[in-house]
Amino acid sequence: MNPLHISILLFFIGLYGVINKNNLIKKIIGLTIINGSTVLFFISISYSEGGIAPIFSKDISRESVQAMVNPVPQALMLTAIVIGVSVTALALALIVKIYEKYKTLDIQQLLKGR
């Protein structure tokens, strides 16, 4: 059970939340869980055994560059987190408008009353 397996499990837990729950806000929470699982997958791909963080400082000299992990997926995931926040914020604004018009947030009632 390494982090790769756990990230796939988290992905499908989030997908279960999107499919099976009837409340709209719970579906949005499922989307956030899927986002988190993707970030975990990418940064656990970049790990190499006995590695340290790719940051030089007073204690870490230039010679220990052989033991550093891959810095590229970490930099990509910074952008991915911000994109997840933007999508969640936009979805919540849409939910506010839906509630104002239809007075309910249940997806079965929204589909019936159309």
Next chain:
Amino acid sequence: MKKYISILFLITITLIIIFSINLEFGKPINLEFANHYLNKGIEETGAMNLVASVYLDYRAYDTLIETVILFMAVYGITFFLRREK
């Protein structure tokens, strides 16, 4: 009814994907860019944080587009929640 079918389907797909992953945790493959950024990073950019040198110097274009995405999110929220008196 739909609930139980979907749970069964999701558990099946999870097990299929977990048992067909060929990647070992701790042994990365395809390290061509990583070796270049780690070895030459501090003399080409002069930064001690190598992750910052990746997203601010070698791939600054992605960061530019990401700021545009943030701006579009704020504009989208303004557009939906506008109150015309």
Next chain:
Amino acid sequence: MVLLSSYGEKNKMKSSNIIKTIAQKLFPFILLFGIYLILHGHLSPGGGFQGGVVLGTAVILLFLSYGIEETERKVKIKYLSIIEVSIILFFIFIGVFGMLTANFFLKNFLPLGRTGQILSGGFMPLLNFVIGIKVAAGIFGIFYILFKYRGEI
């Protein structure tokens, strides 16, 4: 946290005096920590995104503890959109400037300096600063619009 809302008037939140005093006394330190994270983005873990979120959260703390009408008089809101748009144009201008003086778009054109100092790494502190302001304005703008929406809920 105890936020006492006065019923009968929409969107009018008053907090107790403990919250107001603590928020007012803590605000400069949170601002200082955010600026430290942004400035030392190329020397230690941190950078534009992390420092920007801290800065945005500091202003949100003020808004939550003092109520929105009173803080609106002190913090001018109409400059928010002007700041956001002009910061993106500044980023693009840095890129075009790099293209004019050197080879390609967003090439590092400032001198590299000694590693380990703040003014090193070319335009990395400048870009960190730009991203920090953009993220802080974005986070605060999202919160502000969601809070000021007076609909029939």
